[in-house]
Ligand SMILES: Nc1nc2c(c(=O)[nH]1)N(C=O)[C@@H](CNc1ccc(C(=O)N[C@@H](CCC(=O)O)C(=O)O)cc1)CN2
């Protein structure tokens with residue numbers, strides 16, 4: 001009796017998250033090529049204008065997909081600034097986890113099972129997550145509290161949950177402004193963000 005009540009609450013919560021994903025994914029897919037380009041350029045200026053971020057050397061990024069803000073100009077700008085960049089690779093056997101692999105202009109890429117380009121796995125180039133100083137994460141929706149909703153695979157939540165409690169890695173979401181919502185429905189496993197960068201704002205939640 002009680003368990004079916006809680007199961008029902010859980011099901012409703014998951015439906016809310018799924019509806020929000022569908023709605024916000026539709027919103028960002030509707031941006032024009034011109035809007036996408038302006039957003040990507042503005043994002044580079046915002047990130048390069050953050051001295052605390054730019055003081056870091058080991059930075060994880062990702063290659064955009066599904067209407068996400070285009071990270072390619074940011075990747076070029078950070079490489080030009082001499083940063084060590086890392087891209088996510090779906091873990092070959094720890095299902096639901098990500099590895100972060102060093103990325104340079106000549107690194108070979110291949111599409112993963114979601115069709116997103118990722119480095120061809122080379123274990124010698126994988127960086128342990130706690131050694132990353134900044135992890136820029138993709139997201140579908142975010143709110144003014146720094147809560148994030150992703151594509152629903154739990155990849156970033158699982159991978160970031162491995163960080164020790166006293167870690168110093170800055171977890172920073174990247175998004176279009178239209179991905180902000182009043183409140184993301186939060187689940188216990190959700191990893192909150194330290195900051196979010198959009199073309200229009202830098203939101204800082206934690207030092
Ligand atoms: N650019 C980018 N890379 C990323 C992520 C991301 O969100 N963005 N991920 C972040 O974790 C991981 C991949 N996670 C993903 C999870 C689901 C789908 C996806 O497209 N799923 C289904 C159903 C989506 C739905 O409607 O719920 C689909 O094919 O439509 C894609 C990527 C690692 N790399």
Ligand SMILES: Nc1ncnc2c1ncn2[C@@H]1O[C@H](COP(=O)(O)OP(=O)(O)OP(=O)(O)O)[C@@H](O)[C@H]1O
Nearest residue numbers: 148149150151152153154155156157158161189190
């Ligand atoms: N630390 C964890 N350990 C085990 N399972 C987890 C963990 N974090 C998330 N999950 C599981 O992953 C699934 C998807 O989680 P969620 O909907 O929060 O993903 P998301 O944040 O949208 O995706 P992503 O992090 O890939 O962008 C959930 O069923 C959740 O139980």
